[in-house]
Amino acid sequence: MADHKEKKFVFDTVERNSESIALLCDNIFYFAELGMQEFETSGLMMELLQKAGFSIERNLSGMPTGFVATYGSGKPVVALHTEFDATPACSQKAGVTEPTPIVDGAPGHTEGHNVNGAVMIGAAFAIKKAMDEFGLKGTLKVFGAPAEEQVVSRPYFVRDGYFKDVDVALHDHIGVGFGTTYGLRQYAMISAEFTFKGQSAHAATAPWKAKDALDAVVLMDLGWDKLREHLEPTQRSHRVITNGGDQPNVIPNKATIWWFFREATAEKTRALFDKAKRIAQGAAIMTDTTYSVNVLSAVWPTRANRTLAEVIQANVEQIGMPQWSEGEQGLVGELQNKLNVNATGMPTKITPLKECVQAVSANDSGEVTWVVPTGLITFPSNIPGVSYHHWSAGVSLATSIAHKGAVAGAKAMAASAVDLFIDPQLVAKAKETFKEEIGDTVYEPLLPPDQKPPLELNRDIMERYRAVMREHYLKDKPVFS
Numbered sequence: 001m002a003d004h005k006e007k008k009f010v011f012d013t014v015e016r017n018s019e020s021i022a023l024l025c026d027n028i029f030y031f032a033e034l035g036m037q038e039f040e041t042s043g044l045m046m047e048l049l050q051k052a053g054f055s056i057e058r059n060l061s062g063m064p065t066g067f068v069a070t071y072g073s074g075k076p077v078v079a080l081h082t083e084f085d086a087t088p089a090c091s092q093k094a095g096v097t098e099p100t101p102i103v104d105g106a107p108g109h110t111e112g113h114n115v116n117g118a119v120m121i122g123a124a125f126a127i128k129k130a131m132d133e134f135g136l137k138g139t140l141k142v143f144g145a146p147a148e149e150q151v152v153s154r155p156y157f158v159r160d161g162y163f164k165d166v167d168v169a170l171h172d173h174i175g176v177g178f179g180t181t182y183g184l185r186q187y188a189m190i191s192a193e194f195t196f197k198g199q200s201a202h203a204a205t206a207p208w209k210a211k212d213a214l215d216a217v218v219l220m221d222l223g224w225d226k227l228r229e230h231l232e233p234t235q236r237s238h239r240v241i242t243n244g245g246d247q248p249n250v251i252p253n254k255a256t257i258w259w260f261f262r263e264a265t266a267e268k269t270r271a272l273f274d275k276a277k278r279i280a281q282g283a284a285i286m287t288d289t290t291y292s293v294n295v296l297s298a299v300w301p302t303r304a305n306r307t308l309a310e311v312i313q314a315n316v317e318q319i320g321m322p323q324w325s326e327g328e329q330g331l332v333g334e335l336q337n338k339l340n341v342n343a344t345g346m347p348t349k350i351t352p353l354k355e356c357v358q359a360v361s362a363n364d365s366g367e368v369t370w371v372v373p374t375g376l377i378t379f380p381s382n383i384p385g386v387s388y389h390h391w392s393a394g395v396s397l398a399t400s401i402a403h404k405g406a407v408a409g410a411k412a413m414a415a416s417a418v419d420l421f422i423d424p425q426l427v428a429k430a431k432e433t434f435k436e437e438i439g440d441t442v443y444e445p446l447l448p449p450d451q452k453p454p455l456e457l458n459r460d461i462m463e464r465y466r467a468v469m470r471e472h473y474l475k476d477k478p479v480f481s
Helices: 004-016 018-031 039-051 113-134 153-159 213-230 266-287 306-319 326-339 400-422 424-438 459-470
Strands: 055-058 067-073 077-083 138-145 168-175 181-184 188-197 236-243 254-263 290-299 374-380
Touching (some): 004 400, 018 039, 018 113, 039 138, 077 113, 077 400, 113 374, 113 400, 153 290, 168 306, 168 400, 213 236, 213 254, 213 266, 306 374, 306 400, 306 424, 374 400, 400 424
Parallel strands (some): 077 138, 168 374
Antiparallel strands (some): 067 138
């Protein structure tokens, strides 16, 4: 592990910039941009990194809001990566313990990705300063990953070779505890649109002339519903109809349903997807329509490396939990009481290191974790008992609770990266345990090799709300020193 002077240096650097980390967190909170449309967010992050001395590569895998910032040269190559997108129809005023949108119907941050982004930038700045101060050899890469809520970007980044020279990676994500885990963390997932095409007709005067694409969508949905009884407990699937026609008296000649399919392994997820395609084929036959499938993204299950978890945990234990004020605990208790969940308050002890229990959620960082040893920092910026993608999960995200957790997370991320730059044996050990953890599993991407990223994703929603949301943007921008 890094000796005292290097560790103290990054802790002091993060602490000195704590107000800037908080301000970045809040700026991104009020931007509240949906996946693939995070132009204000990624623009501010790239500007801060460029001012700090990083070189910036934009438009990763053709995504305008994807980027990688690089500093240094040679080995080891340590990558930081995280997400920064919001969730639709989740606008919520920070610090208010009842549903109170900033802009009614607009997007909002309800999974804390605004804090994720601030943690990564704060850590990157401190690491860069330490590299300069102590002459640390190696390369630091900082990846901005769009559209995590639709698990989009990192499967494309991996496929297109952006992680091929990376030795180890660190990912940060908001939580209620402070710590890390190792092993399989989350599920694999395939995101796909099924579009049916038929023939329109007047619904009253000549419906027999139509080939109803909406009927095909409904039949696919019904067919899958009949399959649910026979799905294994580990299998998850959910959908929305994104195009069901234009008006009732015109039978739709085109209709689309968007599905997420989840399973514990990539192989089982692919099998689940194959069942869906057969059901879609049946729906098309019954309605005399045609269908096509567009895979928006597909990701392997997320895993975490034990060696890197041990490095992270040692730093977490040195940093300790933030000290919560009486006012912060009061806000937490008030929200917990209104949600009718256990009024535990914010945790006061760090989370012990342990093996993961695989969760049914997914994160597109999973793709990285099968090609590069990866460690995850979970930091305490949200409130126990809230549900993500619900207004309650936005209450803390631009308050001192989020800010204190972000500072702790940035310290842990920065210190862990510095440990890896200083001690090449840690990098070698992480690679060795990675091989042991992967075993005989052969990584084959779920993402089709010629698939293009969905650049239009969420564009219409953001165009509808951005002008009025802009009225709430913060005037002050962070300055790191």
